[in-house]
């Protein structure tokens with residue numbers, strides 16, 4: 001497959017865009033005319049600069065307001081087109097996108113439009129160029145790819161073809177299956193974009209909220225399956241108008257774009273194996289079997305406090321690494337590692353950001369396969385050194401400065417505890433915690449789409465809807481990604497004034513802010529945690545009064561919740577109980593949950609009250625309370 005991306009999709013000046021696009025592995029670019037005009041270089045220089053980056057110009061766009069104009073507008077449109085054809089020859093590209101007109105004087109009429117395109121196709125042919133017609137979703141007379149195709153069919157000129165754009169088709173709710181009956185050689189170009197489903201004006205939605213395939217809610221896979229079924233063999237090009245990407249880091253946005261295209265075409269081939277997607281083979285996504293371990297990196301000054309918290313949470317020191325300053329804390333099936341090495345990755349993470357989660361170990365059905373898939377999707381490989389006889393566990397860079405390691409039960413990797421950890425003891429622990437329920441990663445709001453794509457492309461994972469959580473200092477957006485036993489909540493802070501925002505600025509970037517452990521006896525666990533000195537977060541009476549009003553709880557249950565500072569939620573599927581620790585000085589905290597029935601959420605309605613309570617608890621004595 002030949003990959004391409006429109007220059008509008010990323011930030012920076014023209015040179016920065018090219019460098020980022022080339023580095024991400026794209027084959028070509030669509031030159032968006034404004035980007036060219038804004039750059040102070042001749043068309044020939046620009047063309048050379050693109051090719052010097054190893055890229056080709058797959059498309060020049062957009063040419064607007066062309067079809068169905070009365071004179072004198074019509075003659076002017078043709079002379080404008082001739083000028084742009086001259087420009088294209090100098091840039092070194094042969095295809096121009098003509099988007100459907102929004103001109104107030106455009107008359108419409110399929111035959112008129114077809115006649116215009118036949119004439120334009122002829123002028124283009126004289127110069128060895130081609131033109132493609134794209135129906136904008138808000139085009140005055142042509143806003144449906146089926147009508148644009150009818151114009152192209154009737155134009156009946158080899159140099160005039162159709163351009164498809166997934167946004168315009170899917171955004172208007174058109175059935176992409178209708179594309180299957182268009183001959184592939186009449187489709188000159190395919191533009192791809194996804195978008196979140198938000199009810200708004202089509203033009204505004206398109207110009208500000210598009211995102212990478214797989215980041216939104218449109219059926220871009222269904223669209224691409226239909227396109228590939230036509231025999232289309234041209235470039236697959238991202239055209240993403242997005243306010244956030246325009247202000248993002250060019251390299252990150254370009255890398256996400258490339259990842260999204262690879263993942264998209266992998267989904268297409270898995271859905272319809274007969275389609276020739278032209279993508280190297282790599283393993284399919286798998287669901288996580290278990291969160292095998294979570295590792296904290298810390299140092300001598302901070303280790304006593306961390307270990308005290310682990311002990312108070314019911315964890316038991318169960319073993320140590322054979323060669324490294326790493327101890328294992330266990331409870332139920334939870335393995336927490338405390339790394340106090342004085343050199344290497346964990347140590348530098350500690351020095352730069354204080355105590356933080358630096359590794360998450362995941363048991364997969366096949367670690368090597370998951371690793372190979374992650375690499376094919378552009379994950380950064382984490383090189384490592386291992387002592388003699390120790391396991392070499394494949395690792396990739398994850399959120400922030402953390403890494404993800406892949407383990408499995410089928411190979412040597414299944415014996416991590418015996419080989420690397422001197423056969424540590426099994427322990428039920430002291431508080432009845434059974435397993436990791438979820439891991440909450442806090443990041444700047446801009447990074448959320450990127451990390452969601454990371455998880456949903458590498459793993460067999462699903463995303464839940466984004467929810468807004470109100471913090472007294474601003475809004476935090478939260479989205480859960482789930483893959484088998486791995487549940488991650490991504491929390492995006494928009495301002496530094498939220499607890500989440502403060503956490504990322506103090507820990508120098510995205511990181512795990514809290515870990516939730518599961519129990520099947522919340523009241524028993526709460527009592528044991530209280531006895532062991534767990535720093536429980538106190539929840540105020542107003543919360544419980546409202547809870548009684550909302551759910552009509554039995555007085556006895558209500559009292560037990562109040563006594564234990566346990567938060568409660570219920571939906572049609574089941575019930576949810578949560579309790580929290582106060583946050584440490586660095587903002588990290590623990591949560592304990594019990595799910596009853598098939599409750600699948602995270603207690604989002606409780607989050608604002610938890611946050612307010614954490615802010616209150618963090619106030620030094622003597623300051624006014626919130």
Ligand SMILES: O=C(O)c1ccc(O)c(O)c1
Nearest residue numbers: 062099134165206207239
């Ligand atoms: O928003 C626009 O005007 C616009 C221009 C060119 C395109 O290819 C497109 O999809 C949208």
Ligand SMILES: [Mg+2]
Nearest residue numbers: 134165191239
């Ligand atoms: Mg388009």
